[in-house]
Amino acid sequence: MAVTPKPVDLTTDLGFLKLRNPVLTASGTFGYGLEFEPYLDLDKLGGIVVKGLYDKAREGNPPPRLVETPSGLINAIGLQGVGVESFAAKILPKLRQLKTAVIVNVCGADDDEYAAVVEFLDKQEGIAAYELNISCPNVKKEGACPALSPRTTFDLVKRIKAASRRPLITKLSPNVTSIVEIAQAAEEAGTDAVALINTVLAMAIDLETRRPKLGNVYGGLSGPAIKPIALRMVHQVASRLKVPVIGMGGIMTGADALEFLVAGAAAVEVGTASFVDPDAAVRIVDEMERWCAAHGVAAVRDVVGTLKTA
């Protein structure tokens, strides 16, 4: 495109947090961030949401943990990872040096563990916000996660919000009848923003062996296959909530990201795309900037919520 690049204002204000641009990396798809240093300039990101952290290190699920599906990926990692202490000791000091906002995805096998993670992290510096992953299987409730009911969502968000000194983003699961009800429950409980969507519960079968293709039988579907579902949910929620919405699900290009903004998201997260192209998130920032310049859009925030439905 032969466009004279005009400066485009990419800054994004979530109210509780100012970002250099509206592109964050999605939890679990960008490791702890540092893995990507060889491939992109971490300072060029709007934010990094690190892999979900439990109080203690976790084993994760037996392999196979991944299976590719048409335009999608199912994962059943089982939130393997270092515990919160190891994160604070070995990783956070490096992330703190970045100009990019660091957001920690908070996990828990029950409400107490979520609270423990936040209590510990509250004592650390260099974290911009928490993203509450309410899709963690609850060990006491037959694996049901808080994200599946407005009641459990409300209770957990309320407790964590009260306990924490930092802004709280609640990350919603798409595996519900009414995403709006859940989002509203999170808002009523005081969340500062909602992020959606987490992965869609799915499975794949190996016909020859007649076994599930994942060690854990079920897993979460992500990638372009779910983008139409994600976009619908973001649109449903954004028009009903006062707090900002962070949209994600299958974003591969700047155009995809801008569609989420048009649907009402104030910012986006880039997930599976980072597996295909480790530099995807920064490319997406660049593509958004170029699109805005080419379309005479002075500030990317002017695109937010501009869907015309009449």
Next chain:
Amino acid sequence: MAVTPKPVDLTTDLGFLKLRNPVLTASGTFGYGLEFEPYLDLDKLGGIVVKGLYDKAREGNPPPRLVETPSGLINAIGLQGVGVESFAAKILPKLRQLKTAVIVNVCGADDDEYAAVVEFLDKQEGIAAYELNISCPNVKKEGACPALSPRTTFDLVKRIKAASRRPLITKLSPNVTSIVEIAQAAEEAGTDAVALINTVLAMAIDLETRRPKLGNVYGGLSGPAIKPIALRMVHQVASRLKVPVIGMGGIMTGADALEFLVAGAAAVEVGTASFVDPDAAVRIVDEMERWCAAHGVAAVRDVVGTLKTA
């Protein structure tokens, strides 16, 4: 493959209905059946589920009604079609000549209309069963469809089952928190089988015009993109229900169909695939037969529910 074709028993017994083979065509993706006569031998199908019928002819939604997404298709046809009388007068007489089971997908803008459709059809001959499409937007309930709650599902199924002289298959929506709860409600209400999944609520946006790509804003996602979700739901439901399960969602090949059987489906429906290849359903029957022959499976029913999860 250099396989000496052994005769494979493809017959499928749903209890209330014996099928030549386990492959039916999914409602709304196979017109009223006759459209496909130039492309395949309708007698080779296990069954034809015709396009959803309301009591009266319907206008449908304004175009655009279709949008392609990665490995998927979103449709917002709005159930345009002939009414039940016109169907009985012009189409059913021809369908009756087929050796294939004819199943009518029953729609209604409220419970009364569903009942009216069944009352009328009960007087016609040549219908093997009804497939109750509980995903129709309800005009009296802000567009909410019965499929979204166990209560409304139970009430509708109970009423239609009591009113009808024919076997009833209840077709479930995937847009729910617990597909098992809904399926169980349908079972308790007396359904003879469940069919799943209907399309996943989705949307697409045209970035250049900042308009929804569908005239109706939201539509239903089908095709390979949703297969992993469908397979998971079929597996969840099949292990919990006594009545047979008919599985569908993104089936494009015989292998896909067999995976649904392995997951527990007694039969399958082929949807979007018929748009890509009008003869897809019969090709799928052939592929299933060849696979069984090559794997020494004497009867396709022996594959049903054979998933090994330990």
Next chain:
Amino acid sequence: MTIDRNARLREVQSWGDHFRFVIDAPAIGRDARPGQFVMVKVSEGSAPLLRRPLGIHDADATGIELFFRVAGRGTEILSRKRAGERLDIIGPLGRGFTLAPAAKGRTAYLAGGGRGIAPLYFLARALTAAGAKPVIFYGGRGLADIPLRDRLEKAGFEVQCSTDDGSFGFAGFVTALVEKELARVKPAVVYACGPDPMMKALAAITAKHGLPAEFSLESIMGCGIGACWGCVHRIRNEGGDGWVKICEEGPVFPGERILWP
């Protein structure tokens, strides 16, 4: 209505992002009528998922020709096919143009906007064979949008070109060119294929002059065979206006039946 899964791409001709395919597909070629279309599979995988509708650019007992412009991923994949490769094509589909109004010795105007020229070549051949006199109006934004001008002239048709930017032929919309010519010669019928705004304007012009007209409509198509109800356009019907499947009752409709948005 045949599924030819083994149609051989005999020849490829290209001008920038426009392509002409000559394809061995006898069963489809034999049955084809001007204005009908085919559904072409563009990928073996699931993305893109659906076939793409393309008008029949020409046909004979050996097969068909297609003429298309790259519009997105599907046509882009198609454009990379090489002579000798196999295509999977369903056709001929739909109802084409009515040749009757252009009887022996009479003049017919054929207006094509951009890729809309595709079916008009076949139509012009059929009209010529029937003894009528087709005059082709071929418009585009610029010179690059009207690559078929030489081919049409070499085939012996009377061709008048227009470009919006004035880089070739009449400067302005092809509709303006047609209107100008209508003042000189009144044809027996006007046929057109092109973007909606062009056809809508032409519908107004032909109505004003009381001329019979037929337009070939476009829409996103799920199946091309009347099964999905996805391809509807608003059409005036005896029983009342309604959404009509253009793959089945069209893509060609008489001007007076089309209700423009």
Next chain:
Amino acid sequence: MTIDRNARLREVQSWGDHFRFVIDAPAIGRDARPGQFVMVKVSEGSAPLLRRPLGIHDADATGIELFFRVAGRGTEILSRKRAGERLDIIGPLGRGFTLAPAAKGRTAYLAGGGRGIAPLYFLARALTAAGAKPVIFYGGRGLADIPLRDRLEKAGFEVQCSTDDGSFGFAGFVTALVEKELARVKPAVVYACGPDPMMKALAAITAKHGLPAEFSLESIMGCGIGACWGCVHRIRNEGGDGWVKICEEGPVFPGERILWP
């Protein structure tokens, strides 16, 4: 660790469903060590979505070579690439083989099962350059599975082939062939790459003989760069056994650390 989006496919060699690619990718070639791998993009669209991991078959300052067998849609798409086309490759990735145990003058056994031969060519070259004596054991089900036998011999390596069906060389599993040879010559180290059952059996054999061994593991990989935690294998660690990312700590591990399923 470079993303080379413009790697030029210089040369393609093929034997049935096996392919050898010679690729201009200087930045990757220069850094590559035997046993490392690359992640190759197979489609521009979303299906297949992920890159495919392939071992580095050879490397120098101008680029790398790959050797692969068509296993599914991704490798099938790759196999249709022609010389001159561009590839999008990330690498070199992971940790390769430790050359130290095969010091000057010593013998090293390299056992490759089927496509597992891929990284062993590069390894054999490096061992030879270091003055060690590689002996390559190359096994497959039949003759069609061991297409590289000529190439290995022409490169001057000592090669012993095996086929399960006895169509070429030793009749039986490559592990049996290695065991037979162990009775004759005891190497300083055994390196292997191939199907899990083969490597598991070889792990038992080398353990029995008290030989150091290194195995290159395979797993479905989401990212290849340590970010997705998808590619884990059970590995013995000082701090206890656990699931270890083979793209980061492997794909090559010492035999005694690998816990087989």
